[in-house]
Amino acid sequence: MDAQSAALIGAGLAAIGAGMAALGVGNVFGSFLESALRNPAAADGQQGRLFIGFAAAELLGLLSFLIAILLYLKA
Amino acid sequence: MHQFLVEPLFGQDWAIGGQSIAFTNSAAWMAVTLVVLWIFMLGGMKRELVPGRWQMAVEGFTGFITEMMDSNIGPAGRKYVPYVFSLFMFILFANILGMLPTALFGVHAFTVTSHLTVTGVLALLTFAIVLIVGFWKHGFHFFSLFAPSGVHWTMKVFLFPIELVSFMMRPFSLALRLFVAMTAGHVLMKVLAGFVISGVNAESIILTPLVTIPSFALMIGITVLELLVAAIQAYVFALLTSLYLNDAINLH
Numbered sequence: 313m314d315a316q317s318a319a320l321i322g323a324g325l326a327a328i329g330a331g332m333a334a335l336g337v338g339n340v341f342g343s344f345l346e347s348a349l350r351n352p353a354a355a356d357g358q359q360g361r362l363f364i365g366f367a368a369a370e371l372l373g374l375l376s377f378l379i380a381i382l383l384y385l386k387a
Numbered sequence: 388m389h390q391f392l393v394e395p396l397f398g399q400d401w402a403i404g405g406q407s408i409a410f411t412n413s414a415a416w417m418a419v420t421l422v423v424l425w426i427f428m429l430g431g432m433k434r435e436l437v438p439g440r441w442q443m444a445v446e447g448f449t450g451f452i453t454e455m456m457d458s459n460i461g462p463a464g465r466k467y468v469p470y471v472f473s474l475f476m477f478i479l480f481a482n483i484l485g486m487l488p489t490a491l492f493g494v495h496a497f498t499v500t501s502h503l504t505v506t507g508v509l510a511l512l513t514f515a516i517v518l519i520v521g522f523w524k525h526g527f528h529f530f531s532l533f534a535p536s537g538v539h540w541t542m543k544v545f546l547f548p549i550e551l552v553s554f555m556m557r558p559f560s561l562a563l564r565l566f567v568a569m570t571a572g573h574v575l576m577k578v579l580a581g582f583v584i585s586g587v588n589a590e591s592i593i594l595t596p597l598v599t600i601p602s603f604a605l606m607i608g609i610t611v612l613e614l615l616v617a618a619i620q621a622y623v624f625a626l627l628t629s630l631y632l633n634d635a636i637n638l639h
Contacts, residue, residue, distance in 0.1 A: 367627060371564050374563065377567055378567050
């Protein structure tokens, strides 16, 4: 396998991470909604933590996107 | 990907130390962002007893950021509200101005925050303020941030480098998140717009409605999503800045 096709396959594999981050982000908001419906009074106070979790989950997906783009442009 | 191209508008021959400092379209859109932000703030800072709509909009933003700083840092955070507010408003306005369909009027919109240099400088500014405030308030005691209290010293030996690396990663994660989110959003919109145009250009009775109409519907949805992302990314940047400032001010 030459380096170019290896880089393209790597870019494709790295894109899996973006889908995984989608699971993570969905999990963050899903869990928040689940517990917010159990205790709506406490939900508004936790919005900051919700977005910290969202930011952490999203960052990893964006990093995998970045790796994919870097590999794609390198090939 | 022409929309990400930075090109000089005038002053191509200006240089400092051999580096070109031409006035680029990036600089022009930063100036536009600043002017729009200035007008928005000036219109709402009348301090009337019964606020009008404009003043309510501005007070909504200031109240939002002040509340966020109060809940994350406490009373000591009031000093840093102007910085975090400017950061939030600049990123928000830059993100939204880059989304405007100004190409209809012959001006190509440029998203300032889709470039790592711009977001990197904003992240470095936050990181520098955190370091300066931390060392100024606590001196070398600031390093206790990396050694969690209540942990046995054998564990601290391992935790210190891990915490140090995670601390040093902060400016990168701040800058990369905003830059990649904006770039990815604009690339996605570009790809969908390409589908719409290719579908129309195919001039086929079956293919054109089959490709163009769903792509166009999706494009509208994605555009709304991107407006949401523009606001969320500005909020996340401000939120993380306030958390990092909290670390520097209150240690743990």
